[in-house]
Amino acid sequence: MIAAGTRYVMATLLRVETEAGGPGAAERARDRLFDEIQRLEGLLSRYRPDSELTRVNRSAGLRPERVGPETFAAIERSLEFARASGGAFSPVAGGDFRDLRANPAERTVYLPSPALSLDLGGIGKGFALDRAMEQARTSPDLERVFIDFGGQLLFWAKDGRSLSATVAVEDPVRPGAFLADFAVRSNCSVSTSSQAERPGHVVDRRSGRPARGLSSATVIAPTATEAEAWSTALFVAGREGLAWLEARPGLEAYLFPG
Numbered sequence: 001m002i003a004a005g006t007r008y009v010m011a012t013l014l015r016v017e018t019e020a021g022g023p024g025a026a027e028r029a030r031d032r033l034f035d036e037i038q039r040l041e042g043l044l045s046r047y048r049p050d051s052e053l054t055r056v057n058r059s060a061g062l063r064p065e066r067v068g069p070e071t072f073a074a075i076e077r078s079l080e081f082a083r084a085s086g087g088a089f090s091p092v093a094g095g096d097f098r099d100l101r102a103n104p105a106e107r108t109v110y111l112p113s114p115a116l117s118l119d120l121g122g123i124g125k126g127f128a129l130d131r132a133m134e135q136a137r138t139s140p141d142l143e144r145v146f147i148d149f150g151g152q153l154l155f156w157a158k159d160g161r162s163l164s165a166t167v168a169v170e171d172p173v174r175p176g177a178f179l180a181d182f183a184v185r186s187n188c189s190v191s192t193s194s195q196a197e198r199p200g201h202v203v204d205r206r207s208g209r210p211a212r213g214l215s216s217a218t219v220i221a222p223t224a225t226e227a228e229a230w231s232t233a234l235f236v237a238g239r240e241g242l243a244w245l246e247a248r249p250g251l252e253a254y255l256f257p258g
């Protein structure tokens with residue numbers, strides 16, 4: 001059986017399609033994915049006044065804030081990508097990612113200046129997708145999952161092979177036109193970064209200005225977190241960022257000049 005549905009999550013459309021054996025199994029898996037992603041939005045969104053991320057931002061320059069394990073894991077993961085990309089990807093707005101103080105022993109996070117703020121927009125969707133899939137794939141009845149999260153795609157099948165699919169990269173300048181297409185045949189996530197939907201929203205944190213130079217950057221990776229973070233970093237850095245991926249197995253990148 002196949003179940004599909006769409007919800008509005010993290011300021012974009014989240015479409016989930018599940019295939020599972022057994023009565024109602026596909027619907028349960030679909031709803032479990034929806035619920036988990038929405039729960040994580042409640043922790044990680046800087047637009048939610050009650051989120052843990054908002055609490056950290058409110059305390060910038062005042063005091064460290066203790067956060068839950070999932071929020072701390074997302075912040076630590078974002079810092080790993082920031083270090084690996086030399087700051088081309090960064091979760092810190094208004095300053096250097098090295099200014100952020102994360103204490104694993106206490107699970108506290110501190111921004112030492114009120115001019116700084118945390119923004120997990122370049123990793124939040126991917127992190128939520130991976131965490132939701134960790135839960136969903138424990139179901140013995142689940143056979144296949146396809147997710148389109150505002151253009152970030154996730155393909156998963158129990159045997160490690162997805163149904164054959166073709167992914168097309170849309171031209172951000174010419175609506176309805178495409179820059180390239182490629183086949184997807186195994187479990188992975190595909191993320192494309194550009195300024196198409198919200199011009200200027202991808203910012204080079206090193207300069208504080210909108211990233212320029214590329215039309216778009218697409219990354220295919222084993223996890224959604226990697227795909228989203230690296231597509232953001234490459235869109236900011238351009239071709240020089242390709243060297244970062246050479247020692248990382250399972251990653252493919254496609255850069256399109258502006």
